[in-house]
Amino acid sequence: AQSVAQPEDQVNVAEGNPLTVKCTYSVSGNPYLFWYVQYPNRGLQFLLKYITGDNLVKGSYGFEAEFNKSQTSFHLKKPSALVSDSALYFCAVSTNTGGFKTIFGAGTRLFVKA
Amino acid sequence: EAGVTQSPTHLIKTRGQQATLRCSPISGHTSVYWYQQALGLGLQFLLWYDEGEERNRGNFPPRFSGRQFPNYSSELNVNALELEDSALYLCASSLATGSSGGYNEQFFGPGTRLTVL
Numbered sequence: 001a002q003s004v005a006q007p008e009d010q011v012n013v014a015e016g017n018p019l020t021v022k023c024t025y026s027v028s029g030n031p032y033l034f035w036y037v038q039y040p041n042r043g044l045q046f047l048l049k050y051i052t053g054d055n056l057v058k059g060s061y062g063f064e065a066e067f068n069k070s071q072t073s074f075h076l077k078k079p080s081a082l083v084s085d086s087a088l089y090f091c092a093v094s095t096n097t098g099g100f101k102t103i104f105g106a107g108t109r110l111f112v113k114a
Numbered sequence: 115e116a117g118v119t120q121s122p123t124h125l126i127k128t129r130g131q132q133a134t135l136r137c138s139p140i141s142g143h144t145s146v147y148w149y150q151q152a153l154g155l156g157l158q159f160l161l162w163y164d165e166g167e168e169r170n171r172g173n174f175p176p177r178f179s180g181r182q183f184p185n186y187s188s189e190l191n192v193n194a195l196e197l198e199d200s201a202l203y204l205c206a207s208s209l210a211t212g213s214s215g216g217y218n219e220q221f222f223g224p225g226t227r228l229t230v231l
Contacts, residue, residue: 032217034219036222042224043117043118043204043222043223043224043225044204044206044222045222046219046220046221049217049219051217090156090157092157094217099169099170100162100169100170101159101162101170101172102147102159102220103159104149104156104157104158104159105156106154106155106156107156
């Protein structure tokens with residue numbers, strides 16, 4: 001079955017420290033991988049995507065993600081967290097196997113403490 | 115550039131009624147997606163429309179249906195409402211997905227909060 005897993009419901013980090021939000025996936029064929037962020041009372045916003053090429057992808061607001069094919073992971077990272085990064089983060093994979101669809105993870109809530 | 119818009123913002127219905135939710139995509143986007151975001155369950159894929167056609171649907175019963183109009187706006191209909199249909203319904207749009215499939219990021223609307231009493 002095709003799936004996306006975000007193993008942590010919540011990640012807590014101090015402001016200025018690096019952050020990592022984990023994501024692993026299981027799909028047939030080539031995955032197209034995405035991270036979205038949902039700020040309080042705002043809609044989901046696209047952060048970054050991996051389609052092909054360099055395994056390290058840079059996105060909005062200083063975020064980056066590393067694609068690891070052997071570990072089927074696509075972890076989101078940021079070198080120095082800000083309080084304003086506190087939000088709900090979703091990993092997603094688009095696949096064309098069995099008809100195109102996008103599968104979202106359950107989300108990870110990030111709390112950045114000042 | 116206007117983003118994805120959805121109406122209404124909130125919708126309250128009773129069991130057995132029908133609900134209609136509307137979505138207008140970003141200008142130039144031909145693909146529209148519908149998701150259900152129930153509390154604690156993340157986003158569940160409902161439907162995908164492209165160029166007026168339903169291209170795929172998620173694991174939802176047939177009482178969830180919709181359509182896409184010639185101007186690419188879309189409507190989601192939920193018949194015979196049940197209590198568990200209470201959720202935030204999100205619409206997203208993207209540039210044409212095409213045969214290569216899925217590499218275009220989706221732009222989301224603010225959602226319609228459906229409450230079934």
